[in-house]
Every structure is written in structure tokens, then in C-alpha cells.
Amino acid sequence: MNGHEAGVSGLANLFVTKRAGSTTKPKPADGVSHAAAIGCTMSGFSIVGSGRYLPGRPYTNDDLARVMDTNDEWVRQRTGIQQRHFCPEGKGASDLAIEAARVAIEDAGKVPEEIDYILFNTMTPDHVFPGSGPLVGAALGCPGVPALDMRTQCAAMLFSLQMAQGLFDAGVARTILIVGAEAHAGFMPWRDWDVLDGKEGAVRTPGDFERATEHRGYAVIFGDGAGALVLEKRDHATGILGMDLHTDGRYVDQLYIPAGFRTRPYINDLVLDQDGILPRMVGRDVFKHAITKLPKSVKKALKEADVTLSEIDWFVAHQANDRINDAIRERLGVPAEKVPSNIARYGNTSTATIPILLDEMRRDGRLQSGQLLCFLALGAGLHWGAAIYRT
């Protein structure tokens, strides 16, 4: 099926057809379980290709200390991060995404024309609108293929897997490209990148240093990159076995960018004077949400999948802070060797994190067929959840 056909015939399937023998569970009051959301017999699927792309050179914690009051010891101890990459000026999330997607498609032994659907995730799009998905599809060489921009931040992988499952079940697609890419560099709180680079003659101003220090909580954790996965529909029992997914907009202001279409014009002097284009993050509160909500989600997803905690081979967690994952691991009673970490090298790459980590695990041989994975993530929104996946 090519992308254009998928777009037309798929819609008919999605809205009209309900499969024979389908079952619909009642919706739980506090979130959406996988089976309830899908409401029908589920298809299997496999990850058949993956890729990642990290732009430019890594920036160390010492590099950041040139532009704000921070230090390597604090960042390492409080987050586990040692370095991160930044998207170069003039490039956007779509440029990073394309690099990772090309690698993933080739890894899957496919050509772009074989992709039926693109699920694109970013919280730092190239433009205010449209989303970056169309740019990715066009640059890859598959114009006409539906490209859905999804905005669920660090929880993007969970939402993408559930959406992919629905598309497979609806007969819309047999091959789906999921990409997560971030260009957080655009919201970093320093003004002079030459100072960050330690360029000769570059001088930091006290005002810029003070401003960046005010925003150091988020500035030290985010890094840029892209990760891509190619999913293929299967007739056998691989794919998602259980899922617990939630959104709670009451906590939007714990991690968000104030600028938007509430002002006229939407970027004006007042917005700029108040630094409304920079993120606000109440780090301690987001931290607490993650370590209390995610263990509960893991337990619910395990129950739905009818799988025990000890049967899980890998807990593939979002990488926002090593201390978050340590706390979740301890609460659940999971050994450290089952919770892979790459935050030291990349920082928090938001929507790109889980596909980047999965790509590393596939390529270094940690990921084997027949294994059970538990994905878990929480991000701005708040959006969070866990999914049990058989490779």
C-alpha cells in the first residue's frame, strides 16, 4: 500500500468498520487502558528499523558554566548529565528528524515510498504552523503520505505506539515511521553562543549571565537530537501487550512556554520583555509527579498485559534525570541493570529520547527478539504512562 492509498482507503476503515468479534471495555475513570482505547482485536507489530542523529559537537557542563552560574559537579550529581548536543542555527527539528529517519528506513531494508504513515513528534517545531511532519515527508521523498504531528512532549513514544497500533488495527497502514526530534537550542536562555563556545574575544555581559542563571533549572537538562523507528504490522503476537496512558492539563504551568496566541500580536515587546518565549519549569514538582505516577502506570500496564515485573527484560524509560529513574526503579524493586541510561551523553532530548535509546540498544545487541520491554515516560502537559511491548 502506498501512502496516498493509505490516506483514502484508511479513512473508510477507521470510521466505518468495526471488526467481527471486537470487544470494548468500559473506560477507566482515571485514564485510558490500551484495550479500552483500541476497542477491537489488536494487530501485532515489530520495530524493523531504527536510527538516531545527534547534531554537532557535544557541549559539556563546563561549557554551560561559561554562560550561567552552574558547575559540572552539580549537574552530574543532580541529573547524571555530562554533555548534550545542540541543533545548529539555521536548522530545525525536521532537519535532525530527516537524518535519523533515513537511517531507520535503510536499517529496515525499505525505501521511503514504502512508508504508509508518519507520526512526527516534537515540542520545538520548525515553524509555529504547520507542524514539521510535512517537511519530514517531503524531504524523505514520500509526499502524499499522511504525516501526523503529535504534541505530547517527553511522553511522545507512548502516544505514538498507541496511535500506530490503532492505525494497524484500522487497516490504514502496514509500515509506519515514528520520529521524535528536538531543537531545544532555540529556547536556551543565553544570547551569545560565541561565549558558550569559548571563542576568542567573546565577552559575557552581567545581564546575560544573570538571565541565563535565572533559567538554569531547565537549561542544563535539555539537549537536541532525533530518533526514528520503522514499525511493521505482523500477524503474530509481538507489539503492545498492555498500556496505561494519561493526560492532566491541571499541571500545564509546571512545564510550558508562556508565549502563544493569547496576545496580539502573538510575539510582542511585552512577551519578549517578560521572556515569555523561554520555558517555565517547576522542576521539583515535575520530579515528584514522575516518581509517584510512573510506578503506578507500570503496575497497571503490567496487569493489563498479564505480565509480572520480573519478566520484563528492559525498562526503557524517558531520560529526564537519572535520579527520577533511580527513584522509580527503587519504588518498583527493579535491578539497575534492567534500566538502561544514556542521559550522560545526550541530556533530555524530549520526544527523541526513547527512539534514540532503543536505537542504541538494537545496534549494540542488548535488544533481542522475544524480549519484554516496559516503556515509561512523563512530560509536559502533563502526559504520562507506561506500555508493555514484546519485541
Ligand code: UT7
Ligand atoms: O522531561 C520533561 C520533564 N522534566 C523533568 O522531568 C524535570 C524534573 N526535575 C528535575 O530533574 C530537577 O528538579 C532539576 C534537575 C530540574 C533540578 O534539580 P533539583 O534537585 O530539583 O534542584 P532544585 O530546583 O530543588 O534546586 C536545588 C538548589 C537550589 O539552590 P538553593 O536554593 O538550595 O541554594 C537551586 O538554586 O540547586 C540550585 N540549582 C542549581 N545550581 C547549579 C538549580 N539549578 C542549578 C544548576 N546549577 N543548573
